[in-house]
Amino acid sequence: xxxxxxxxxxxxxxxYHDIIKEADLAEHAETKGSMIIRPHGYAIWEKFQNILNKxxxxxxxxxxxxxxFIPESYLSKEKEHVEGFSPELxxxxxxxxxxxxxxxxxxxxxxxxxxKAFSKWINSWRDLPYMINQWANVVRWEMRPRLFLRTTxxxxxxxxxAHKNEKEAEEETLKILKEVYQKFIxxxxxxxxxxxLKSKSEKFAxxxxxxxxxxxxxxxxxxxxxTSHNLGQNFAKAFDITYSNENNENQYVWQTSWGVSTRLxxxxxxxxxDNKGLVLPPKISPIDVVIIPIWKDEANKDKxxxxxxxxxxxxxSFEVEFDDRKNGSVGSKFYEWEKKGIPVRIxxxxxxxxxxxxxxxxxxxGDKLEVEFGKVKGILKKTLSDIQSKxxxxxxxxxxxxxxxxxxxxxxxxxxxxxxxxxxxxxDEACEASIKDETKATIRCIPLEDNKPIxxxxxxxxxxxxxxxxxxxxx
Amino acid sequence: xxxxxxxxxxxxxxxYHDIIKEADLAEHAETKGSMIIRPHGYAIWEKFQNILNKxxxxxxxxxxxxxxFIPESYLSKEKEHVEGFSPELxxxxxxxxxxxxxxxxxxxxxxxxxxKAFSKWINSWRDLPYMINQWANVVRWEMRPRLFLRTTxxxxxxxxxAHKNEKEAEEETLKILKEVYQKFIxxxxxxxxxxxLKSKSEKFAxxxxxxxxxxxxxxxxxxxxxTSHNLGQNFAKAFDITYSNENNENQYVWQTSWGVSTRLxxxxxxxxxDNKGLVLPPKISPIDVVIIPIWKDEANKDKxxxxxxxxxxxxxSFEVEFDDRKNGSVGSKFYEWEKKGIPVRIxxxxxxxxxxxxxxxxxxxGDKLEVEFGKVKGILKKTLSDIQSKxxxxxxxxxxxxxxxxxxxxxxxxxxxxxxxxxxxxxDEACEASIKDETKATIRCIPLEDNKPIxxxxxxxxxxxxxxxxxxxxx
Numbered sequence: 001x002x003x004x005x006x007x008x009x010x011x012x013x014x015x016y017h018d019i020i021k022e023a024d025l026a027e028h029a030e031t032k033g034s035m036i037i038r039p040h041g042y043a044i045w046e047k048f049q050n051i052l053n054k055x056x057x058x059x060x061x062x063x064x065x066x067x068x069f070i071p072e073s074y075l076s077k078e079k080e081h082v083e084g085f086s087p088e089l090x091x092x093x094x095x096x097x098x099x100x101x102x103x104x105x106x107x108x109x110x111x112x113x114x115x116k117a118f119s120k121w122i123n124s125w126r127d128l129p130y131m132i133n134q135w136a137n138v139v140r141w142e143m144r145p146r147l148f149l150r151t152t153x154x155x156x157x158x159x160x161x162a163h164k165n166e167k168e169a170e171e172e173t174l175k176i177l178k179e180v181y182q183k184f185i186x187x188x189x190x191x192x193x194x195x196x197l198k199s200k201s202e203k204f205a206x207x208x209x210x211x212x213x214x215x216x217x218x219x220x221x222x223x224x225x226x227t228s229h230n231l232g233q234n235f236a237k238a239f240d241i242t243y244s245n246e247n248n249e250n251q252y253v254w255q256t257s258w259g260v261s262t263r264l265x266x267x268x269x270x271x272x273x274d275n276k277g278l279v280l281p282p283k284i285s286p287i288d289v290v291i292i293p294i295w296k297d298e299a300n301k302d303k304x305x306x307x308x309x310x311x312x313x314x315x316x317s318f319e320v321e322f323d324d325r326k327n328g329s330v331g332s333k334f335y336e337w338e339k340k341g342i343p344v345r346i347x348x349x350x351x352x353x354x355x356x357x358x359x360x361x362x363x364x365x366g367d368k369l370e371v372e373f374g375k376v377k378g379i380l381k382k383t384l385s386d387i388q389s390k391x392x393x394x395x396x397x398x399x400x401x402x403x404x405x406x407x408x409x410x411x412x413x414x415x416x417x418x419x420x421x422x423x424x425x426x427x428d429e430a431c432e433a434s435i436k437d438e439t440k441a442t443i444r445c446i447p448l449e450d451n452k453p454i455x456x457x458x459x460x461x462x463x464x465x466x467x468x469x470x471x472x473x474x475x
Numbered sequence: 476x477x478x479x480x481x482x483x484x485x486x487x488x489x490x491y492h493d494i495i496k497e498a499d500l501a502e503h504a505e506t507k508g509s510m511i512i513r514p515h516g517y518a519i520w521e522k523f524q525n526i527l528n529k530x531x532x533x534x535x536x537x538x539x540x541x542x543x544f545i546p547e548s549y550l551s552k553e554k555e556h557v558e559g560f561s562p563e564l565x566x567x568x569x570x571x572x573x574x575x576x577x578x579x580x581x582x583x584x585x586x587x588x589x590x591k592a593f594s595k596w597i598n599s600w601r602d603l604p605y606m607i608n609q610w611a612n613v614v615r616w617e618m619r620p621r622l623f624l625r626t627t628x629x630x631x632x633x634x635x636x637a638h639k640n641e642k643e644a645e646e647e648t649l650k651i652l653k654e655v656y657q658k659f660i661x662x663x664x665x666x667x668x669x670x671x672l673k674s675k676s677e678k679f680a681x682x683x684x685x686x687x688x689x690x691x692x693x694x695x696x697x698x699x700x701x702t703s704h705n706l707g708q709n710f711a712k713a714f715d716i717t718y719s720n721e722n723n724e725n726q727y728v729w730q731t732s733w734g735v736s737t738r739l740x741x742x743x744x745x746x747x748x749d750n751k752g753l754v755l756p757p758k759i760s761p762i763d764v765v766i767i768p769i770w771k772d773e774a775n776k777d778k779x780x781x782x783x784x785x786x787x788x789x790x791x792s793f794e795v796e797f798d799d800r801k802n803g804s805v806g807s808k809f810y811e812w813e814k815k816g817i818p819v820r821i822x823x824x825x826x827x828x829x830x831x832x833x834x835x836x837x838x839x840x841g842d843k844l845e846v847e848f849g850k851v852k853g854i855l856k857k858t859l860s861d862i863q864s865k866x867x868x869x870x871x872x873x874x875x876x877x878x879x880x881x882x883x884x885x886x887x888x889x890x891x892x893x894x895x896x897x898x899x900x901x902x903d904e905a906c907e908a909s910i911k912d913e914t915k916a917t918i919r920c921i922p923l924e925d926n927k928p929i930x931x932x933x934x935x936x937x938x939x940x941x942x943x944x945x946x947x948x949x950x
Contacts, residue, residue: 030591
């Protein structure tokens with residue numbers, strides 16, 4: 001085990017930050033709350049972007065880019081929105097050597113500036129649905145920064161759509177949640193997740209309803225990994241976005257917005273990593289396999305390099321890193337790629353050449369396998385696919401072992417220290433708030449399905465329960 | 476000809492803005508100087524990004540992401556840098572509901588914050604060369620905004636590298652200029668360009684030397700399309716970036732930085748478009764071909780759509796847009812895709828089905844070709860390749876017809892109204908400045924090769940000339 005990484009069981013938070021450091025993912029910049037994303041971290045984000053970008057385009061949205069400076073007055077147009085975001089804003093007051101007449105807010109999200117444009121762009125039912133997306137940086141001033149999870153500036157995509165009626169807007173909200181985000185997180189990030197509706201206190205400022213994807217981390221806490229909002233007609237009314245329908249009547253549009261951010265990388269780390277470092281599911285690893293040629297004897301160097309290169313050439317359909325650096329020991333190379341979570345390592349040295357085999361080592365469970373030269377490609381493909389599904393089942397099993405259900409508030413208080421707890425809730429914000437006060441647990445979501453009350457009585461007040469909901473502590 | 480687009484010959488600037496509007500590329504946002512990049516414009520930028528990103532990675536640089544907020548004090552560390560950028564800065568003075576102790580500048584470029592990190596990251600000769608790149612938004616306050624060419628916020632990539640010695644830094648500077656930028660602009664954007672050194676008055680604030688790529692627009696003016704800077708040791712000294720060399724001696728690194736931006740799209744428009752709208756070289760067009768099924772008679776609709784779909788399926792190796800929208804006439808569809816510059820249009824209607832042929836129409840020259848169903852794929856491939864090379868030769872010919880050479884200042888003043896002028900220069904900034912005053916022309920670059928004086932005497936003062944340089948008016 002690496003001496004550079006704190007054990008997960010000893011201090012989860014230190015473990016998390018050690019992994020980020022040792023895997024070369026990110027670091028704090030000197031300006032408080034801001035983060036430098038380093039090469040390996042950014043390469044993972046690029047993988048995320050490529051996959052999500054494709055899925056988002058397939059959903060019908062087109063990419064655009066809006067300015068990051070928003071006139072302060074735009075924000076005030078939707079009352080709940082400005083109240084929600086005001087404490088987190090960064091404000092440009094001076095530019096071009098002068099004090100500005102109207103301060104500019106650095107976008108915390110772009111509903112206001114985008115809806116200002118929608119009011120010009122959307123005129124007729126023929127223009128609907130109107131669906132756009134942008135990849136951008138946003139700023140929400142952060143007092144307790146944590147790499148990837150909470151940083152003042154972060155990278156994300158934000159989708160914004162307008163529809164003819166409430167039904168279409170609701171369908172879009174759920175389609176993005178389930179067909180884009182949930183599929184991406186489950187199939188690519190190998191993480192089974194929980195989807196549901198946010199309670200009023202946790203919904204997006206300005207939305208009618210917020211749906212969320214919650215992932216369980218290895219400390220049993222929840223991470224909100226993505227949200228999709230049904231905005232109703234709130235912004236349509238604030239920005240006067242209307243269309244004339246088939247009968248030539250003027251109607252307000254119904255809208256959605258949805259986003260995932262670099263926070264996903266935090267979730268990836270906390271869901272799969274171990275005490276040796278990062279563990280990457282093959283489908284989102286920037287590198288599938290690292291080949292390490294090993295020579296003890298300068299005389300054999302050329303022979304080993306030649307064979308290792310042949311193996312590399314046979315793997316052109318994979319993302320291969322060929323580590324023939326002269327500096328550093330073989331052990332330190334193993335260690336480096338292990339910390340970075342690369343799914344498979346292939347070792348090839350003098351012994352291997354004699355035997356006509358390479359050694360293939362799995363990052364997820366450390367298994368070593370001798371593979372004949374001619375079979376490397378086939379075995380590698382199978383191994384990567386096996387790692388991907390094993391990581392998912394491992395995480396699924398972890399989830400199952402940390403999901404509880406209770407109707408007893410005393411038991412509840414113990415259980416939320418360990419994982420997610422299904423419990424009944426009356427729907428009253430006061431109960432929600434006092435549970436949070438007493439246990440630090442919040443309602444992560446009201447599940448989309450299977451949300452009928454267990455006992456029928458609120459876990460806190462004992463009055464009639466509306467739903468079974470998921471409680472957990474969270475990031 | 477479209478009534479929506481001003482003729483290029485009548486008013487070049489109106490023509491430029493009409494094309495942007497009609498091709499759905501971008502528009503001004505309400506905040507002065509800022510731009511909304513619309514779907515077709517952003518799709519072109521994504522093509523640029525994908526190609527350049529690959530080339531930049533092949534050059535050895537890795538992608539990272541740095542915060543956009545830079546403490547004001549960082550900027551002051553390099554004297555020339557802060558003087559150059561101060562008038563263009565946007566400054567965040569308030570955030571999180573409070574006045575900040577130190578204002579934060581929104582990055583106009585990231586040398587300062589990146590070099591702050593380099594001073595921690597670089598220690599030994601083993602760390603060199605250190606090469607990174609980022610895709611980001613930057614802000615330079617703009618008093619005379621012009622879509623794509625000069626906007627307060629723009630998108631770009633910026634590369635930053637550190638090297639052991641001046642020679643390696645110079646090699647990197649020129650490699651990016653010629654192997655990455657020039658090749659991209661020539662081979663993908665189909666635009667022959669001029670490369671060379673900037674005079675002192677035009678170089679990047681803080682650089683030792685700035686190299687530039689200058690493209691000629693259809694009004695004979697120059698557009699600076701990309702720059703690559705040899706920073707020498709200026710930032711290394713300001714930020715104390717040192718490494719210990721093989722002899723364990725402490726040395727300052729030698730650095731470069733380089734960037735291209737959304738400005739390239741402005742160059743693309745002004746280089747190739749005509750009075751019908753945008754003309755896209757196939758290699759950077761987000762859509763290779765648009766297929767338009769045409770039915771007069773509802774009875775034949777299914778037959779036409781089926782055949783058109785078969786053709787579409789046979790073109791799966793291309794980017795195909797299938798325009799079977801019910802709204803709008805066939806003519807308006809032709810017109811829309813023409814304005815958007817899509818290289819090839821395929822028409823298929825009842826007549827075509829009878830003949831067993833489609834009609835293939837080229838955007839660049841309007842040529843129509845009847846192509847048998849079975850040959851569409853092959854002919855399309857050939858046609859796209861032919862359009863790409865024809866656009867390049869057309870631009871090259873335009874260049875050749877608008878490059879002049881003179882040793883006579885009176886003649887010079889006439890010639891710079893029409894295009895680029897090679898003339899001798901003594902190297903004195905005073906001559907450069909008074910030429911600019913009198914003619915609005917500036918030294919675009921001192922060519923890398925073939926820069927020996929013509930007559931040997933400065934075009935302005937008549938004293939001994941150092942170089943033959945390129946003068947032109949510019950954007």
